[in-house]
Amino acid sequence: MNSLILLTSSRIVLPVAILFSVYVLLRGHNEPGGGFIGGLIAAAGIAVHSLPRGRNALVRLLRVSPKALIGSGLMLALLSGLPGLLLAEPFLQHQWAFPGGLPLSTTLVFDVGVYLCVIGAVLTFLAYYLEA
Template sequence: MNSVIFRVGSCFVLPFALLLSLYLLWRGHNEPGGGFVGGLVAAAGFASYALPRGYAALKRVMPIDSLQLLAIGLALALLSGLPGLLGNAAFMTHAWTELGGVAVGTALLFDIGVYLTVLGAIITFVGFFLER
């Protein structure tokens, strides 16, 4: 994958993919989409950046190790269900509150966990592919 066009184009794809993934994450927590699709788009952006450059470039642009990202995502998804248990409801019963006129709930925390889990899993796979 030593294409000059791919190498130059991926420099522009990565920031736009990350912005789009964050939009999908935020917009999708009440609509179809959310964490899974946002994580896929972010992973596609990182993969398109890393494929022509190699594993070292992927490690440079990733702010945290992909397995740690996966673990943080799983922990956030698990923690999003605890308010339901603490409120004498079923696990994963979502709670909502309003912060500065914006409705924020545990569903968003769950979607962020899914986003990080998907991103971490795919980047781990891409990292294994690039190491060879």
């Protein structure tokens, strides 16, 4: 696809989409958002960047295979359930820690796993339709 407008505007869209997707990811436990919608926003930004540039630009941008993102996301989501099991609670029973008053939980680890899975799935699908 040779679109000068898309080629130029995607340089602005990509960083804005990534920043907004991380914002949506991080606020997802307490507000609307989370890993799924954050991953869709990031994948849309990467797709807009890759459409006028082709499959090689997508591979250069990601530096890993989109399928590797799916696998690492699944591993993170799976690992987020293990602390509950180690504390004799149900699998995926999320655990909270408050180091220095900052609330951290395994929920965020699960959401990051979903985020990576969604990005990987969308970009795996997209890669088949991009020109080399």
